[in-house]
Amino acid sequence: MPDECRIYVNGKERTVPTGSSVLDLLQLLGYPVKMVLIELNKEVLPRREWAERRLERDDRVEILRVVAGG
Template identity: 75%
Template sequence: MPDECRIHVNGKEATVPAGTSVSDLLVSLGYPAKIVLVELNKEVLPRREWSVRRLQPEDRVEVLRVVAGG
């Protein structure tokens, strides 16, 4: 099993350690979990899956900040 995994985060290529969860990725990028929404491979990923979902090679992650207002 490779030590690293190449993914795409917000349109940019990134390399993360193999076995990295979505939660781990958010922490490493400094995103506060309470104010973001995560899209994985063009599907919204429920927050309850963030800690158990492991990133795979070539996954595409979009992190969106949730902003209140109108």
């Protein structure tokens, strides 16, 4: 479908609306934005770029939860 883009999230194939940002993906999946780190195509993506970085076909996104502990 031209209105969707195929990506991989944590190793699983997903489709997102064309033009979706990384931040859009997190909101779509229900992740708490302040509690995750993002790796995009094997590179850490700075939080300040999440809203502007558009996902492209076959991008590979790893979402890592931050866990506090002691």
